[in-house]
Amino acid sequence: MIADSVIRDLRALLPSAAVLTADEDTAVYESDGLSAYRCRPGAVVLPETETQVIAILRLCHAAGVPVIARGSGTGLSGGALPREDSVLLGLAKLNKILHLDPLARSARVQPGVRNLAISGEAAAYGLYYAPDPSSQIACSIGGNVAENSGGVHCLKYGLTVHNVLGVRAVTIDGEILQLGGDCLDSPGYDLLALLHGSEGMLAVITEITVKLLPKPEHAQVILAAFDSVETAGAAVGAIIAGGILPAGLEMMDRPAIHAAEAFIHANYPLDAAAILLVEVDGTTEEMAEDLRCVHDILAANGATSARTAVDDTERLRFWAGRKNAFPAVGRLSPDYYCMDGTIPRRALPAVLYGIEVLSEEYGLRVANVFHAGDGNLHPLILYDANIPGELHKTEQLGARILELCVQYGGTITGEHGVGMEKIDQMCVQFRALELAAFHGIKAAFDPAGLLNPGKAVPTLQRCAELGAMHVHAGQLSHPHLPRF
Amino acid sequence: MQTLVDQVKDAYLARRMLQIRGGGSKDWYGNAAQGSVIDVSGHSGIVEYAPAELVLTAKAGTRLAEIETVLAANNQMLSFEPPHYGDSATLGGTLACGFSGARRPYSGSARDAVLGVQILDGRGDLLNFGGKVIKNVAGYDISRLTVGALGTLGIILQASVKVVPRPAATVTLQYELDQAASIVRMNELAGQPLPLTAAAWINGVLSLRLEGNAAAVLAAQAKLGGDILDHAADFWLAAREHTAPFFAGETPLWRLSVPPTVPPLDLPGKQAVTWGGAQRWLKSATPAASIYAAAARIGGHAALYRGARPQTGVFHALPAAVMALHRRLKTQFDPHGILNRGRLYSDF
Ligand SMILES: Cc1cc2nc3c(=O)[nH]c(=O)nc-3n(C[C@H](O)[C@H](O)[C@H](O)COP(=O)(O)OP(=O)(O)OC[C@H]3O[C@@H](n4cnc5c(N)ncnc54)[C@H](O)[C@@H]3O)c2cc1C
Numbered sequence: 046m047i048a049d050s051v052i053r054d055l056r057a058l059l060p061s062a063a064v065l066t067a068d069e070d071t072a073v074y075e076s077d078g079l080s081a082y083r084c085r086p087g088a089v090v091l092p093e094t095e096t097q098v099i100a101i102l103r104l105c106h107a108a109g110v111p112v113i114a115r116g117s118g119t120g121l122s123g124g125a126l127p128r129e130d131s132v133l134l135g136l137a138k139l140n141k142i143l144h145l146d147p148l149a150r151s152a153r154v155q156p157g158v159r160n161l162a163i164s165g166e167a168a169a170y171g172l173y174y175a176p177d178p179s180s181q182i183a184c185s186i187g188g189n190v191a192e193n194s195g196g197v198h199c200l201k202y203g204l205t206v207h208n209v210l211g212v213r214a215v216t217i218d219g220e221i222l223q224l225g226g227d228c229l230d231s232p233g234y235d236l237l238a239l240l241h242g243s244e245g246m247l248a249v250i251t252e253i254t255v256k257l258l259p260k261p262e263h264a265q266v267i268l269a270a271f272d273s274v275e276t277a278g279a280a281v282g283a284i285i286a287g288g289i290l291p292a293g294l295e296m297m298d299r300p301a302i303h304a305a306e307a308f309i310h311a312n313y314p315l316d317a318a319a320i321l322l323v324e325v326d327g328t329t330e331e332m333a334e335d336l337r338c339v340h341d342i343l344a345a346n347g348a349t350s351a352r353t354a355v356d357d358t359e360r361l362r363f364w365a366g367r368k369n370a371f372p373a374v375g376r377l378s379p380d381y382y383c384m385d386g387t388i389p390r391r392a393l394p395a396v397l398y399g400i401e402v403l404s405e406e407y408g409l410r411v412a413n414v415f416h417a418g419d420g421n422l423h424p425l426i427l428y429d430a431n432i433p434g435e436l437h438k439t440e441q442l443g444a445r446i447l448e449l450c451v452q453y454g455g456t457i458t459g460e461h462g463v464g465m466e467k468i469d470q471m472c473v474q475f476r477a478l479e480l481a482a483f484h485g486i487k488a489a490f491d492p493a494g495l496l497n498p499g500k501a502v503p504t505l506q507r508c509a510e511l512g513a514m515h516v517h518a519g520q521l522s523h524p525h526l527p528r529f
Numbered sequence: 530m531q532t533l534v535d536q537v538k539d540a541y542l543a544r545r546m547l548q549i550r551g552g553g554s555k556d557w558y559g560n561a562a563q564g565s566v567i568d569v570s571g572h573s574g575i576v577e578y579a580p581a582e583l584v585l586t587a588k589a590g591t592r593l594a595e596i597e598t599v600l601a602a603n604n605q606m607l608s609f610e611p612p613h614y615g616d617s618a619t620l621g622g623t624l625a626c627g628f629s630g631a632r633r634p635y636s637g638s639a640r641d642a643v644l645g646v647q648i649l650d651g652r653g654d655l656l657n658f659g660g661k662v663i664k665n666v667a668g669y670d671i672s673r674l675t676v677g678a679l680g681t682l683g684i685i686l687q688a689s690v691k692v693v694p695r696p697a698a699t700v701t702l703q704y705e706l707d708q709a710a711s712i713v714r715m716n717e718l719a720g721q722p723l724p725l726t727a728a729a730w731i732n733g734v735l736s737l738r739l740e741g742n743a744a745a746v747l748a749a750q751a752k753l754g755g756d757i758l759d760h761a762a763d764f765w766l767a768a769r770e771h772t773a774p775f776f777a778g779e780t781p782l783w784r785l786s787v788p789p790t791v792p793p794l795d796l797p798g799k800q801a802v803t804w805g806g807a808q809r810w811l812k813s814a815t816p817a818a819s820i821y822a823a824a825a826r827i828g829g830h831a832a833l834y835r836g837a838r839p840q841t842g843v844f845h846a847l848p849a850a851v852m853a854l855h856r857r858l859k860t861q862f863d864p865h866g867i868l869n870r871g872r873l874y875s876d877f
Pocket of ligand 1: 123
């Protein structure tokens with residue numbers, strides 16, 4: 046689907062092994078972590094330098110060929126889903142840690158570096174890179190910036206956007222943008238923040254300067270059980286209102302507990318309706334005091350049991366249950382689908398109840414894991430793709446769950462991004478005016494719309510056809526102005 | 530609010546320029562804007578605040594002081610410790626300027642704290658971005674883009690910010706130490722697991738603030754030694770509000786944002802260091818061009834805070850590609866260029 050002349054020009058730019066067009070070679074790239082969506086790209090290019098990235102972008106720009114950036118392909122919203130008429134730009138070979146400055150506590154790295162590799166390199170200096178998506182052994186730092194990824198420690202340590210000092214990015218016409226760098230801010234608009242979560246639609250990130258933090262001396266985790274999700278939710282609120290900002294604060298409901306226990310044998314209480322994992326960290330003294338406070342609050346807020354892991358082995362086992370919740374649930378059913386909404390925490394009981402009702406309505410089981418500290422809910426829908434129509438039903442149920450999150454004042458995606466998956470729910474969350482502003486941002490960076498086209502922001506026409514647009518077309522002010 | 534909307538819609542149709550004003554406490558900041566004043570100070574009040582959610586939503590004209598009082602009553606605070614520069618300081622103005630105080634390197638900036646905004650763009654359209662939840666990646670992050678944009682992309686009408694628990698204990702330790710050694714020390718300590726929440730060097734003295742639970746603060750204090758500063762809150766307030774003696778006098782005051790480990794600036798004048806080395810204050814009559822050049826050489830940037838504005842404007846010039854992008858973004862939000870024209874850069 047890409048003109049032969051373009052492929053020929055790409056081959057002239059890159060070593061032959063770096064341009065893939067044969068079906069068996071491009072098949073590896075046909076989906077990201079959301080494998081229900083697949084498409085073979087017209088070509089895959091695997092540059093090793095920024096100079097090559099620039100040349101590829103210039104060429105595609107001149108030829109009018111769409112370009113889709115890809116890091117490690119662990120994205121869960123179809124952000125790196127190819128198109129037949131597109132070049133898939135794989136950045137995994139740009140995988141060098143260019144510079145690490147222990148005194149300034151920063152590292153300059155290429156986009157294909159794996160998240161965990163940065164902490165690995167920084168460990169020698171007692172430092173680490175804080176955001177820790179569960180996919181951190183595989184996902185790339187470039188992908189993390191493009192999705193503004195979170196992790197189980199982001200309530201205390203922030204998301205990717207809070208832990209990046211600068212990026213170098215290349216626009217579709219081959220222009221280099223240096224946004225931020227080694228300082229804590231930069232003059233003009235905060236384009237560094239804007240690139241976070243931009244899902245490869247604005248520019249291709251070729252270098253990232255991340256902030257490194259001192260590794261906490263110690264970390265300890267409490268496992269608390271509750272006989273209802275309401276009580277567990279209220280206890281989370283009480284811990285936070287009590288002035289403690291735990292390093293991690295995770296909740297799992299009964300189906301998720303059972304799945305994790307069967308898989309990992311983490312010693313989770315099987316009779317509980319919900320469990321909380323509360324991690325506190327810091328110096329020995331700091332941690333001891335916080336642990337005491339958390340135990341007091343849990344006891345006063347209806348925990349049926351609460352115990353601190355006896356040693357590091359048990360602490361890691363408690364976490365292993367949570368961190369493997371997705372694959373654990375995956376064992377219960379041929380397929381599962383992971384949703385990613387955020388809600389104000391106080392709405393948790395109502396939303397979980399709503400999910401239960403929907404789960405019955407659709408006849409599909411749902412297990413819930415929850416970054417409880419920051420309100421980010423991951424309902425996992427269990428289904429069987431081999432049953433005709435079941436994937437479609439699953440997607441419908443997922444969409445209803447996200448709409449529920451919006452209805453309770455939340456959002457359709459906390460950390461996985463919109464990608465291809467949630468494009469229709471964007472019409473529910475935003476009005477035409479905001480969507481038009483998003484298209485305006487896109488046009489300012491990429492007027493021809495060649496970078497990752499069709500993702501993240503729906504066209505107004507798409508929303509209108511869905512009938513989901515909150516504002517009728519007639520209410521758009523200044524209809525004579527171009528809206529994209 | 531309707532009157533604000535009508536004012537902007539009228540101005541848009543008439544292509545009349547508007548200068549946005551909250552409490553007026555930061556009129557001195559940035560370049561001079563053109564046009565008649567649109568006053569946002571009446572659009573005020575806390576809209577929603579549930580301490581257990583760690584989120585506060587307020588209208589832009591709400592005084593910072595009011596917000597801080599309400600938070601303190603619930604043992605919480607703004608994570609970015611913003612300077613007020615006057616009693617009339619508002620939330621909207623603070624975010625538009627993107628000001629953050631001493632805590633910034635350790636717990637984040639004003640833009641880091643912002644979760645959502647409602648803005649009035651240059652066509653008079655009300656737009657809502659982000660939300661009231663801590664994690665949200667739906668759509669481009671326009672909320673954070675408006676922070677520090679000095680109103681040039683839209684009038685901030687309302688904002689939701691993440692708030693944090695107030696630390697139970699605090700102590701400030703001081704050391705007589707020269708500037709170069711202090712800069713190294715601040716950076717070394719920031720790389721250790723200590724409850725550091727501020728580090729500054731002013732008038733030959735290194736000051737370190739430790740905060741957290743009482744046990745943590747005591748342990749860190751024992752480890753670091755130094756002289757305990759009485760009335761530490763007043764000290765940090767004076768440093769933040771520029772009422773400390775260092776900031777007095779008619780000599781122009783420059784702010785340089787630099788890589789935190791760079792040695793003392795090679796420029797004439799007096800220097801102070803905040804943000805653990807990443808922010809340098811310079812009282813100097815040196816020509817603007819030399820200061821911008823010196824900042825650029827060390828990988829930083831400079832802005833004039835107080836003093837006669839240079840012809841070229843008070844902010845550091847942007848690389849051409851980045852400036853071109855600024856202009857295109859400005860056009861998207863404010864096609865007639867009526868909002869705070871000239872306040873950030875003379876081009877728009
Ligand atoms: C088991 C599992 C657990 C997960 N857990 C978490 C979690 O806890 N928290 C979380 O936030 N996410 C999680 N994720 C989702 C995913 O890992 C993250 O979104 C991650 O940041 C994606 O990185 P990647 O390198 O795989 O990006 P990809 O999937 O390759 O790409 C993601 C998006 O980024 C764009 N992109 C990639 N690289 C660049 C670049 N250099 N420049 C511009 N655009 C680029 C792509 O076009 C695409 O839109 C999980 C995924 C899995 C499979």
